[in-house]
Structure formats: structure tokens, C-alpha cells
Amino acid sequence: MFQNLDKCARHLVVSEKSNLKNNKSRHRKHVQAHHYNYQVSILIPECGVIPPGVSAVCKTLGDYYLVKQLRLHELLVPEFINKFVRQGSLYVLSYNTRIDQDNCIALLPTGKLVLSVDKDTYEELGLEGQPSTYSHKTAVRYNVTVQLRDATFVPGEKRYNRVLWALKEKKPLTFDLLMTWHPSGGEEASLASYFMDYECKLYQPTLSTRVIRNLDCPVLLSKELKGKDSESCSSQEFLEWLGAVFSNINCNNQADSFLSTYCCPWPSTVLDKASLYTISGFIIPEGINLILDQLRLYFEEPKLAQWVSMTVHGFADSPVSWGEREHGYHKGGENLYNFVLFRNQDYWLHMAVGTHSDCPP
Structure with a gap:
């Protein structure tokens, strides 16, 4: 029954780091090239209410x-x-x-x-x-x-x-x-x-909000995309943690009698609260860029949060992923990207696909 457990499906994650104020930043280009999206998830640490500007844009994404x-x-x-x-x-x-x-x-x-x-x-x-x-x-x-x-x-x-x-x-x-x-x-x-x-x-796109209390959260430093610094976790570890949060998985499991456990990456801290805002529907890149514009304005006033995150999920069965690149289904149809926006306008961008997809740009 367990003979194929060692044969894990290949997946690709392409990461890059830049600043939203950089004239050569490609963040808009990447968003515009990912045509077919069914869900956008926004996570804001130390926040109990989604910012009005973000909420207003999400409600006008179009029919x-x-x-x-x-x-x-x-x-x-x-x-x-x-x-x-x-x-x-x-x-x-x-x-x-x-x-x-x-x-x-x-x-x-x-x-x-x-x-x-x-x-x-x-x-x-x-x-x-x-x-x-x-x-x-x-x-x-x-x-x-x-x-x-x-x-x-x-x-x-x-x-x-x-x-x-x-x-x-x-x-x-x-x-x-x-x-x-x-x-x-x-x-x-x-x-x-x-x-x-x-x-x-x-x-019309549907909207849902969840406030998460006492959340174990990894420490992120904008300069450390690969997590080589002991003071910050890696981008791969952050994506795994983010998936656990979206799936409402306990990130503080103890290795007792369970076959497998998951713990928040180290170094970590505990958030008093965090807001998770999810938009589902047929969402086009033009609308996602508007959300991104509002998120970059979030830090214009002093905030407790050091960063915010936006994850965009593409359709698993879309014939294309980025641009005109072919997308195929193997096990999960992975087809997503994630932005981490920092207070200083730096950002991380992770683009992920599964086994049967061309490499993201």
C-alpha cells in the first residue's frame, strides 16, 4: 500500500524579489499574464478588519x-x-x-x-x-x-x-x-x-472573511528571500505555512502519537489576530492588479504588521497557465502565485505549478 510514497510528484516554484517602486519591477506583467483565476486570498497580520480600500475594490471586480x-x-x-x-x-x-x-x-x-x-x-x-x-x-x-x-x-x-x-x-x-x-x-x-x-x-465573485486568533506566524525579512539568515524563514517554508493557514490546519502540533505533524517554521512569533479575506469566482488580472494597488497603500499609515500576503489560485483544468504556456493536470493541477508585500514596498513573488506545466516566466 505504501510502495509509491517515495515517488513524489515534481513541482516548480519560481521566486523573485523586487520593489514596487522599481521602474523595472515586473509585478504587473506577471499578474496580467496569468489569465484564469478562481480565488484570491489576502492575509493581513495584526488586523481584525480588512482595509476599506481593499474591501471596496473586491466588491467591484465585475460580473x-x-x-x-x-x-x-x-x-x-x-x-x-x-x-x-x-x-x-x-x-x-x-x-x-x-x-x-x-x-x-x-x-x-x-x-x-x-x-x-x-x-x-x-x-x-x-x-x-x-x-x-x-x-x-x-x-x-x-x-x-x-x-x-x-x-x-x-x-x-x-x-x-x-x-x-x-x-x-x-x-x-x-x-x-x-x-x-x-x-x-x-x-x-x-x-x-x-x-x-x-x-x-x-x-458575481463571492467574499468571505475569517479572523484568526493567536496565530503562530513565521518571521519574515524582506531581504532574505531564500531564508539564509537565521532571523527569517525561507520562501518555501512560508508557502507551506500559508497553505496550512488557508486550510485551517493547526500549526503548533506536538509529535505525540500522530503519524505526521506540522509546526510553524522557525523563527516565529504569535500574532494576536490576523484577517483572511477570500474572493472566489472568475477573476481577471485587471481586477487583481487593482487589489494589489490597494494593498501597497496599506502601509502609508503606521501599522503593526510588517507584511501582507495575497495568493491567487488559477483553475486546475485550464489549458494554459502563464501567457500561452501549456498547463497539464497530474495530481493536483497546481497553478498559483503569491505576493508578500513588505512595509518598505519590497515584495516577494512566488509562482508555482505542478508536474505537467511549463516553467513560469
């Missing part, structure tokens, strides 16, 4: 839609492309599909449509694609990409006609799709009005 059983070729209609794909940023992701078993799709805000399909579907479609990076000796999954913003992707052109025929007649595909649209300005169109012939439900 999103779930369109049921949409025929995929509807996304190729010129009116749809001109109204939504070419204007602003449109985020579309298949819902309740499993990246290791089902056909999945994502429409990136760049206008690129990504299809992650099984071998049978790929052969039936007859479209040009590439084997999944994570296939074994015999490819079982393929990725097909279509650039909807391409100037030549219009009715009458060979590529457009071929893709439309494949998705409408040769191998019609239908999905439940999560959608949200961030307009670039001008007249705002409505996704709900456009998909009136389908079941289209409107949703």
Missing part, C-alpha cells in the same frame, strides 16, 4: 457569465469577434471539463483560441495542431490554436472557412463556458444580450 451548452463555432461569428474579441479583453474558459480527460478550450484576451482535445477529436477535426508537451511515447492529446484577431481570419479566407467547417459541420463541439469581458472604452456591449438564445447566467 461574469456561465453560458450553457454553447456551440463553439459561435465564437467564430464575425459580429462576435468584432464586438468582443477585437474590442477590449475577453476571457473565456470551458467549465466542468477535465484537462486530463475531456476536451477543453480557452479564449485568451489576446484573441487566441486554444483547444486542448483528445486524439479522436483531433483526428475528426482535421485541423493543424501539436501533440501535448506532456504526452507519452504515443500522443493522446493535442493542442490546436486559432488567432481570432488575425486580419486574414475572416469569411472567405481559406483558414477561416476551414476552421468554421471543422467546428460547425465536421466535429461540432459544445461547452459550458465561463465568460467575462473587460472593454477598452467606448460603447459597452452585453454578453448576455448576445447569447440570448442560450442559457446565460450572471454571477
